[in-house]
Every structure is written in C-alpha cells, then in structure tokens.
Amino acid sequence: MTANADERVEGRGAVLLYEKAEHIAQITFNRPAARNALSPEMLCRFADALLDFQADNGMRVLIVTGAGTQAFCSGGDLGLTLPLLTGDRAPQTRWDHRLLEDPVVFSVTRMREFPLFKPVIAAINGTCVAAGAELLLATDIRIASSEARFAWPEVRRGLIPFAGSLARLPAQLSHCQAMELLLTGAAIDADKALQWGLVNYVVPSADVLPAARKLACEIAANAPVAVAEIKKTAVQSVGLQLSEAFALEQASYDRVMATDDAKEGPRAFIERRPAVYKGK
Numbered sequence: 001m002t003a004n005a006d007e008r009v010e011g012r013g014a015v016l017l018y019e020k021a022e023h024i025a026q027i028t029f030n031r032p033a034a035r036n037a038l039s040p041e042m043l044c045r046f047a048d049a050l051l052d053f054q055a056d057n058g059m060r061v062l063i064v065t066g067a068g069t070q071a072f073c074s075g076g077d078l079g080l081t082l083p084l085l086t087g088d089r090a091p092q093t094r095w096d097h098r099l100l101e102d103p104v105v106f107s108v109t110r111m112r113e114f115p116l117f118k119p120v121i122a123a124i125n126g127t128c129v130a131a132g133a134e135l136l137l138a139t140d141i142r143i144a145s146s147e148a149r150f151a152w153p154e155v156r157r158g159l160i161p162f163a164g165s166l167a168r169l170p171a172q173l174s175h176c177q178a179m180e181l182l183l184t185g186a187a188i189d190a191d192k193a194l195q196w197g198l199v200n201y202v203v204p205s206a207d208v209l210p211a212a213r214k215l216a217c218e219i220a221a222n223a224p225v226a227v228a229e230i231k232k233t234a235v236q237s238v239g240l241q242l243s244e245a246f247a248l249e250q251a252s253y254d255r256v257m258a259t260d261d262a263k264e265g266p267r268a269f270i271e272r273r274p275a276v277y278k279g280k
Contacts, residue, residue, distance in 0.1 A: 016045040017067075018052070023060040023220040024213070025053045032068030037077040038131055040084060040095040047108040054116055057279060060224050061216040064139065065123035066132075069205050072122070072148070075130025082159075110163040111138035117232040119219050123212035124148045125205055129187065134163035137172060140231065142199040143211045144190045150198060151187035171238060173198065223261040224279035 017028040027049050029036035038046075053059050066072040076082050083089035084096055091097045099105055111120075122139040129151040136142060136150070152161050152169070160166065161182065170178040177196055181188070190202045203211050219227060229252040237245035256262055261277045268275035 014045070015039060015042045016049065018045070018049040020053075020056070020059060023058060024063065024216045025049075025056075025059045025061070026063045026065065027053075029064075029066040029073050032066070032070060034077065035071035035074035035127055036066040036068070036132070037074045037081075039077045039080045040093065040099040043081070043109050044095050044098050044102075044105055047105045050108050050111070050116065051104075054118065057224075060118060060220040060227065060279075062118060062120045063123055063209075063212050063216055064120060064135070065209060065212070066125060069125045069145070069147070071127040071132070072124040073129075073132025073135065074127050075132055075153075078157075082157075109135075111135070117228045117235070119216075119227060119231055121212045121216055123208045124199070125208050129153055130161075131163060134161050134165045134168075136198075137165055137168040138163075141212075141215055143201050143203060143208050143215070144193060144199045145205040145208050146190050146202055147205060148190040148193070148199075148202070149187045150181075150190075150193050151185060152181050153185035153187075155183060156185040221277075223256075223259070223265060223275070223277040225259050225261055226256050229256050 015029075015031050017026075017030050019026045019028075027046065029038070029042060029046075031037060031039065031042065050062075053062050076085075080089075081099075084091060084099065091100055116138075119141065120139040122136055122142045124136070124142060124144040126145065126147055127149055128136055128144075129149070130153055133150050133152050152165055154161050161169075166182070169182060172178075173181075173196055180186070188196070188198075190199065193199045194202045201211060233245075233248050233252045237248055240248070260280055261275075264277060265275050
C-alpha cells in the first residue's frame with residue numbers, strides 16, 4: 001500500500017502498523033514472533049488507530065490483519081496483558097498504566113460502545129483465538145486462509161470472553177453452535193467456520209490480503225454516506241421490534257436522500273459514466 005506523505009503511518013518496527021491510502025486504511029498486528037498476541041501497547045495503539053480512522057472523512061473502509069502467516073491474533077498476551085488485567089502483575093510502563101486507567105482504550109478496542117459506522121474487513125491468516133476471535137465478531141466481512149483456526153478458549157483458562165463475544169457469537173451463529181464453542185473452548189477450522197457462516201470466504205494464504213483489498217476497493221467506490229448508514233442501521237436494528245427497526249431505516253433513508261451523492265449516483269448511471277462520490 002502506498003501512503004501519502006501527510007498520512008499517519010507507523011514505522012515498520014512498531015508492534016502495530018497503521019496505513020492509509022486511497023480511502024482504505026489498514027491495521028496490522030505486528031508481533032508475528034508472539035503470534036500477534038495483544039500487548040498493552042498494541043491495545044493502546046489499536047484504540048488510537050480506530051479513533052483516527054473514524055475521524056478521518058477520507059477513510060471509507062478498514063482492513064484489520066496480522067503480520068505473517070501463523071496468526072491473525074492469538075489473543076491477549078498471557079505474560080503481559082492478562083496478568084495486568086487480573087491484578088497479578090503491577091503496571092510498569094506507560095502503556096500498562098494507560099490500559100488500566102483510560103476507559104476509552106477498552107471501549108474503543110472492543111468496538112462495542114464505540115460507534116464505528118464504517119465497514120471493517122478482517123483478513124485472517126492462521127490462528128484467530130481468544131481476543132482475536134472476539135475482535136473478529138466486531139468486523140463486517142471476513143476473509144480467512146485455509147489454514148485459519150478459530151476458538152474462544154477463555155473458559156479453559158478460568159476466564160470468559162469479555163469483549164462482546166457472549167452477546168455477538170450467539171447472535172451470529174445458531175445457539176447450539178455458539179454454546180459449543182464458548183463452553184468447550186474447542187477450535188474449529190476454516191472450512192467449518194465457512195460452513196457455519198462465521199467467515200465469508202476461505203482462500204489460499206497468499207490470497208487473503210488481496211481478496212480483502214478487492215472487497216475494500218469495491219466498498220470504497222460506493223457512496224460513503226450510504227455505506228455508513230447501511231452499517232449503522234443494520235447494527236442498531238439487531239434485536240429491535242420491526243417497527244423500531246423500520247423507524248431507524250426511515251431515518252437513514254431521509255439522511256441519504258438529502259445528500260448530493262444520492263443525486264450523483266442516478267445521474268452518473270444515466271450519463272453512462274462512473275459516479276464520483278464526495279461523501280456529502
């Protein structure tokens with residue numbers, strides 16, 4: 001990905017890479033030797049990147065991935081992060097202190113209370129377990145390698161998934177499928193994940209990121225306000241009565257129809273040219 005000079009790009013030695021170009025942002029968990037386990041620094045930087053992405057009107061789609069082919073994310077670092085959260089390790093670094101003291105970090109990284117109404121695509125190579133699998137459930141479209149594995153093993157460590165999985169997984173799978181995964185902590189392979197509807201596509205490892213980028217480009221070419229309103233309404237409608245969901249849809253319709261982009265789309269079709277959307 002080529003980044004412009006005025007864009008914020010983490011150095012290649014960073015534990016988390018954040019790159020922006022041509023309406024598409026990419027976050028890469030960059031601790032491949034640790035199977036991209038989430039350290040306090042990674043979580044803080046992840047929160048900062050998400051906030052930046054949400055605030056940047058030029059960014060329309062986010063891809064989240066992990067460095068290397070062994071893991072998307074193997075969860076919270078069992079030596080650094082989990083002992084810190086349980087109180088078994090005292091905070092030592094500024095990242096430790098921020099993780100414990102800044103409520104924004106947990107709110108944003110869970111993508112639960114944080115209103116991220118731009119599409120998020122997960123590009124999954126290898127292991128996707130614990131916090132990695134919890135993050136997966138907050139994404140909208142998922143491309144997995146044929147070597148990918150998925151699990152919520154917290155119960156085997158005396159813990160529970162705590163980043164929204166107890167609500168999201170039963171909503172995204174059947175009750176019995178979700179409960180099997182949550183109560184046993186057992187892993188499923190990519191083919192099973194595809195069969196159960198947990199991921200959209202299973203492709204060879206080398207094709208994961210290109211496939212994610214192709215989808216991101218297709219979405220980024222669409223009208224940004226319409227895309228955001230579709231995601232917002234779909235997410236907020238879950239669990240509502242139909243009358244309440246229809247009211248949300250009507251409000252989104254009113255906002256979209258008032259945009260210049262809503263005029264540009266049909267006009268471009270009639271004039272047989274690509275639409276030029278400006279997000280307003």
